[in-house]
Amino acid sequence: AAARLAPVSPTPRLDAEVLAMRVCGLNRTALVARGDTPLGAEQQRALDAALARRAAGEPVAYITGEREFWSMTLRVTPDTLIPRPETELLVEQALARLPGNARATIADLGTGSGAIALAIARERPACRVIATDRSAAALAVARANAARLRIDNVEFREGKWLAPLAGLRLDMIVSNPPYVRDDDPHLAEGDVRFEPAAALAGGAAGLDAIREITAAARDRLADGGRLLLEHGPDQGPALRALLAAFGYREITSVRDLAGHERVTLAQSKNHIFALRG
Numbered sequence: 001a002a003a004r005l006a007p008v009s010p011t012p013r014l015d016a017e018v019l020a021m022r023v024c025g026l027n028r029t030a031l032v033a034r035g036d037t038p039l040g041a042e043q044q045r046a047l048d049a050a051l052a053r054r055a056a057g058e059p060v061a062y063i064t065g066e067r068e069f070w071s072m073t074l075r076v077t078p079d080t081l082i083p084r085p086e087t088e089l090l091v092e093q094a095l096a097r098l099p100g101n102a103r104a105t106i107a108d109l110g111t112g113s114g115a116i117a118l119a120i121a122r123e124r125p126a127c128r129v130i131a132t133d134r135s136a137a138a139l140a141v142a143r144a145n146a147a148r149l150r151i152d153n154v155e156f157r158e159g160k161w162l163a164p165l166a167g168l169r170l171d172m173i174v175s176n177p178p179y180v181r182d183d184d185p186h187l188a189e190g191d192v193r194f195e196p197a198a199a200l201a202g203g204a205a206g207l208d209a210i211r212e213i214t215a216a217a218r219d220r221l222a223d224g225g226r227l228l229l230e231h232g233p234d235q236g237p238a239l240r241a242l243l244a245a246f247g248y249r250e251i252t253s254v255r256d257l258a259g260h261e262r263v264t265l266a267q268s269k270n271h272i273f274a275l276r277g
């Protein structure tokens, strides 16, 4: 199976194992332990079908219908982006600013499968998390994930970015918006070809959604409330300049495990602080 995937996948052995685990209903340990047991005819057919899809370029997560994020197994479909490991940095940074007993109101914009919202809601059970997405199909996946994981301090609202949040005062807004440049050749290669373009492409400089969110978030954040955004590895300086221009303070970028600036966070202007100069 790995040999069959080698021409199309950068991780043929891993892909083959994950697909075989799925088809056989075994975890990795069991797959290794029983690795020389012949497949049944039905399993062989299912594995062949899965390998054919992967060989045609389809991401493993869309074939198995799931992906791990923050130690949760999440359903994913072609209506949702496949959660990336680097997005766990956004969750970590959010949690670092929320004490364990925090009762904050938090929004996740463009939630997709619900990954970020569910991770934060699960780790901070006293917080209220509101996740938005303009895709009804994505929200259905996110709602199903919340139900399956029995996470009930999260609600889902349909609409673009902050549009469904009128009237709310938020202590924190997080988002992994589309930030890839429209002309980035990476969009025409590999797994991302199968993902929703609206979750990836962010305009000529990749900053359209980020600019829109940064502008609108000012009016929804409580005084001193925080905005945390994931972005591309070369977009840190642009993000910091944008946030400064919109009057945010305490602007910092954080690097991911690969050493790239990946998350930038800022605080809304605190009025008391501002009045005192």
Ligand code: GLN
Residues within 6 Å of the ligand: 084, 176, 177, 178, 179, 180, 192, 199, 200, 201
């Ligand atoms: N990191 C993703 C990629 O490069 C992009 C995710 C996003 O645009 N939010 O494929």
